[in-house]
Amino acid sequence: MANATNEIRYLTGFGGHFETEAVPGALPKGRNSPQRPAFGLYAEQLSGSAFTAPRHENRRSWLYRMRPTADHRPFKPYSGGPALIAGAAEGPIAPNRLRWDPPSDLPEGTDFVDGLVTMLVNRDPSELTGVSVHLYRANRSMTGRVFIDADGELLIIPQSGTLRIFTEMGRLEVAAGWIALIPRGVRFRVEIDGEARGYVAENQGATFRLPELGPIGSNGLANGRDFETPVAAFEDVDAPCEVIQKYQGALWSTTLDHSPLDVVAWHGNLAPCRYELARFNTIGTVSFDHPDPSIFTVLTSPSETPGRANADFVIFPPRWMVGEDTFRPPWFHRNVMSEAMGLIHGEYDAKAEGFQPGGLSLHNLMSGHGPDVESWKGASAAELKPVKIEGTMAFMVESCWPYRPTQFALERAQQDYDLAWADFPKAQLPK
Template identity: 60%
Template sequence: MAIDGNGYQSGFGNEFATEAVAGSLPVGRNSPQRVAHGLYAEQVSGTAFTAPRHSNRRSWLYRIRPAAMHGPFSRIDQPRFHNRFDEAPVSPDQMRWDPLPMPESPCDFVDGLYTMAGNGGPAAQVGMGVHLYAANRDMDGRFFYDADGELLIVPQLGRLHIETELGVLDVEPQQIALIPRGLRFRVSLPDGQARGYVCENFGAMFKLPDLGPIGSNGLANPRDFETPHAAYEDREGAAVGKDFELVAKFQGHLWRADIGHSPLDVVAWHGSYAPCRYDLRRFNTIGSISYDHPDPSIFLVLHSPSDSEGVSNIDFVIFPPRWLVAQDTFRPPWFHRNIASEFMGLVHGAYDAKAEGFAPGGASLHNSMTGHGPDAATFDKASASDLSKPDVITDTMAFMFESRAVIRPTVQAVEAAHRQRNYQACWSGLRKHFVAPTG
């Protein structure tokens, strides 16, 4: 039995109000003595109670049973999904990986998570985890929540049907889903299998960046973010001969508890702490119309701020289809070394700084002050191109998780069979062109 979604509400971080059964939302109060239809009132808070109003996030839920109702938790083992970012010294090498292989046996979204890298952790509430997922089975009788961080899910192959406590998100490649910390959900796979990327945000919640001199429009428009209407499941007991299972990620480990009902039983809710989806193809791309390639900050979709003004805990940046018209300019991304660290993925098409080797579903890691940039073939082509004509990049959707801290690869990522051991060879063809002047 699946929850039927009934559309979306527009806006990012808005105060929403929605009910799947008329009359379920209290009027003029949050916690009446008796909630309509015999429901329970429950608040879920994503920020401190005393956070400033502009950044305070919380929602009131009106549900069939409170979230406290489940059995005791016990540790479970999913050795590929974790927050162990200090297992080994971090090499300054550039690293790149082929797509994560699809599982050979039945594997749902949670079991299919594979930790690539990260920094910080949930105890300090700072940093990020970078994970891949590859799955070929629906979450059957199983529900998941991450108490450690907010989840930014970037599908690359196959659609995801995500049923959450607050409604349904349907996302496809070139869309993203944002699931708040602690919110319960399950994932089914309309196409039978799926693969993609997950950024686990341990720090401040993702927000839209300020636009500064860009003005009041551009980049990701708030109205293009979609939050679901209330949808609920009133379901008891067993699924395929077993009781429901609630899986929690808490302080870097997975825990399970028996639960005798579906926790996706919120009949109505109001507030600002809610899941949403966004179509990356709606991003309003900004670029130079005179000279030079601007900083990649102009491709910022969402960021998690840090305690230092202007410096992010995490930046989520995309490289979408766009026109390149700058004159007397090397148009692809330039060679650079960056105090920040960059984990890249490719959702669709080709990335304009790499001629080959970076496939959809693949990933690369360029850590702090490690040199990187276009490969030799891209450099040669761009250096010889006719700049009297614009370049248009149409078949692409790449992204980057960027962090102010070093992104530490896990041992399994460094030793993975799908890691490209010869990645650095892509720069070996860069020739010496310098000729010293004579006389």
């Protein structure tokens, strides 16, 4: 049986301490691990940070579940599907700019796990830093199985279709235009109707959090109150359930005799959540010049170097452009950060063609990039009246670590991407 209601409800706020119970009386008051939890439940702490992390950095939740997660048989290598999760291609990686169309040869008839394919990686999971970028294509629900990622937290970015994600801590419904954040170590199942495609950013470093606002002040960008965390929900199912775990870059499998989505109550500040990208409060210039793209940061994972992110999740949403005497698209630049960009819908304002929704591009550190010739010509000659960019949503997963494509990705990269910057006219200096 499941809990009494199938209604999906949410708690609001990012990083706050929540408490929620699916059965009244299941959540202990004043004690995290009482001698005898209510109803014979088991108290289990899920820690997303070291026990001794500073209080403002500490991420953990207490789960009160029907069986402890320690009850499982040994994991064995997963071989039940295509298993397209892979490490970087071997050998030197050229410093070339790369771009991909939406892959047309992703597996058909697969669920979320078997539909994942790794495109870019940049650190070994054992280092507890770095970020990987995956794509997914799925057209059936996960049945009799759950997924867990021990290597990092998962930022799921649907491009088409809706995902119903049943986690240990409750249910999330995530459509295109939303994102879901699943903490490292949380088990979940993905259900879908029809076909779903999208992206997954796997953050192996410090947990994502809202960026500091600095001189912007107390308001702007993503507001914590717009993030939604599920209320407790559970299922009581005594039937075989496969647990597929990503661990140290590989997939492993074991089978339980019950569903592990059996958390009846929980409290803490480590939990899944969802966020609608349309709620992002975009900041921009109202005079001249083009601000750095850091003003579009939704979530950030810091590195040990202040100001240099292990991973930033940045979006380019609909917005007004009003800057005077300003080149309005992203300018030509080289950067110590490495940029993996995806497109959810519409067109990206710095590329006239060739960048499709569901596609991906890569500009690694110090590679020159910017608008293509047609975008440069149009922006250079435009009459600079206020104009609103509409009908688009692009994003970037930026990292201080250079990305390395997988062999799968290298074999499918566009062959003529460099031509986007061909035929720029030479500047004419006065004689």
